[in-house]
Amino acid sequence: MQYIENHTFDEIQVGDSAHLVRTLKPEDIELFAVMSGDVNPAHVDAEFTHSDLFHKVIVHGMWGGALISALLGTELPGPGAVYRNQNLTYHHPVGIGDTVDVRVTVVAKDAASQALTLDCLCTNEAGETVIAGQAEVIAPAEKLRRPRAVLPEMHLHEPGARYRELIDATSDIAPVCTAVVHPCDDVSLEGALEAASQGLIEPILVGPRGKIEATARAAGLKLDGIAIEDVPHSHAAADRAVALVREGKAAALMKGKLHTDELMEAVVRHDTGLRTERRISHVFALDVPHYPKPLFVTDAAINIFPDLDTKRDIVQNAIELAHALGIARPKVAILSAVETVYPKIPSTLDAAALCKMADRGQITGGILDGPLAFDNAVSKAAAETKGIVSEVAGDADILVVPDLEAGNMVAKQLIHLAGAEAAGIALGARVPIMLTSRADGVMSRLASCAMAQLLTAHRLHRAARLAAKAAAEDAAEAAAAQG
Missing domain, CATH: 3.40.718.10 (Isopropylmalate Dehydrogenase)
Structure with missing residues (x-):
């Protein structure tokens, strides 16, 4: 077991010092932002920093202040110290990968109040001063030795980050003409329209026109320029969407507000389906x-x-x-x-x-x-x-x-x-089918659209490659026959 042991006021002498070294990692910035709520773009938005003063992501200034606090609370004086005052001047920004040496040095003692004054200095790997200032603490009078706390293991996860990578991968791919089956609730309609706005799909909304338009009005969505295939109900919507694929007018299906069984019943029919x-x-x-x-x-x-x-x-x-x-x-x-x-x-x-x-x-x-x-x-x-x-x-x-x-x-x-x-x-099936749950949000629907778009492009590329190979083989056979 590791322990933390303090230094009492009587043990400490002017000139005593302690230091620690930290290399800034991206997760340090993220954790500090989560803890503090400080989402200043200078710290968390790499695109923003291209045009700001420092042209790179920098850590929050108080990250360095927190390292000073860590030294005072664990090393000098250590457990039992009471923080009274701190003044800091920030001289140089700290970016990802920078290594900071944090040092506190006792410069004065006040026996009456048991107070210590410590110079605080943070320097980077180039020797530049990052932070300088002074701290005042009440030093402990009694010796303390405590087990060092075992900190929980932290894992940071940005929801939807991998889905955004999928969506980004479609940037050079044409949108897939998609029959959206019965999009008669705000989530499925918004998901389809947002996918269209991001260039993932070119939607054909298949369902009762009145319901679709009423859903759009209630959700504040615009249907300008969006094709609608007007059918009376969800079963008819599934049948018509499948027919659009068979007619070559759609290259993917997207489930809206209907049960999966309704859609798949139309898809798997032997005579008119997409098997x-x-x-x-x-x-x-x-x-x-x-x-x-x-x-x-x-x-x-x-x-x-x-x-x-x-x-x-x-x-x-x-x-x-x-x-x-x-x-x-x-x-x-x-x-x-x-x-x-x-x-x-x-x-x-x-x-x-x-x-x-x-x-x-x-x-x-x-x-x-x-x-x-x-x-x-x-x-x-x-x-x-x-x-x-x-x-x-x-x-x-x-x-x-x-x-x-x-x-x-x-x-x-x-x-x-x-x-x-x-x-x-x-x-x-002949085409990819986006089967999202009714409880899925817009990001899940966008990710499903991105997968369908990438799969469609992959199949087209493979078909073109096979056709080119077959043509080359035919040409070789013809040349051999002539020779």
């Missing part, structure tokens, strides 16, 4: 505090008890999405309750089979491992404790759950207990 050779599945894209990257959970919304063939499609759909989002070799964890194959737990058998299917080329584009318990999939420490040697364990991009119940629980626990943000998209 492909793959099973349709859903992917939650989660921005989880404390996890270093986006986490995808599948399938937690469409396939209730998927068999092995369906799970193969679920995995392949999620890998394709990861590729579209710039993850070249996504790490796929096949979840179960344990990390060993156990015949009495069918999901472990499916996990082993899926991994072997990947070995044989039946699943491509990702690195699979399973069965893995949830902790082994997301925690390197847990995986190491179990002796699991794996590229995937502790660093998964995609979590493939055994069934819908397990997936729904995993996703919602991360959302409601871990503070995760959730976006959602359905894959395996």
Whole structure:
């Protein structure tokens, strides 16, 4: 155990000093801003600082003052000291990466009041004075030795930061013409219109015109220049939205105020729907505090008890999405309750089979491992404790759950207990389908639109690449025939 021990007034001599060294990190600024509420752009807005006096993000002045206080309270005099007065002059800004040496030196003692006067000096790595001043404290009369407090581990998370990265990645991509199905509440309508304003989608609002316009009026939203397909109710809206895709007038679907089953019933019809050779599945894209990257959970919304063939499609759909989002070799964890194959737990058998299917080329584009318990999939420490040697364990991009119940629980626990943000998209149909929850906010809807836009662009690029390859092969065959 570490201890803090003070220096009493009688022990302290003029000329005694103490110092500490700190290197400023971005999280120091963020923590100080959270604690103080000081969100002055000079400290937290990098874009603003391009035009301000210092041309860089600088820390709050009182961060240096807090370091002086730390020295006085823990080193000289230490525990039992009473802060009475402080004057500081700020000479030079402190930016991220600067190393500050903080020193306090006793310059006077007053026996009558037991007061100390200390010079305070903060310098940077270049030797420049950052802060200078004096402090007055009452020194303790009695010797104290206390255990050093163990501070809590702090993790900073900016809600929606990874979603903004997704949106930023679409800046050079054309908006996707999207049929927005029954946007008859303010959240779904606002989400669609905001996505349009940010260049993510070109919306076609499909639903009862009167309801859509009334929703817009109540929410203060403008529908100028927005196409509306007038249909009588939500079932008709789902049918018409699917028809727009089949007619080539829309390249994506976005769920509004209707139940997922209504929309998917129209999507999966054999004669008029949007089926492909793959099973349709859903992917939650989660921005989880404390996890270093986006986490995808599948399938937690469409396939209730998927068999092995369906799970193969679920995995392949999620890998394709990861590729579209710039993850070249996504790490796929096949979840179960344990990390060993156990015949009495069918999901472990499916996990082993899926991994072997990947070995044989039946699943491509990702690195699979399973069965893995949830902790082994997301925690390197847990995986190491179990002796699991794996590229995937502790660093998964995609979590493939055994069934819908397990997936729904995993996703919602991360959302409601871990503070995760959730976006959602359905894959395996002719076009991506944005399946957000009615409780999702605008940012989740924007992130879903960004994923659909990136996936659409990825498919177009792949189709163009394959067409070019086929043309080159045809040309080579023709040249060979002529030769």
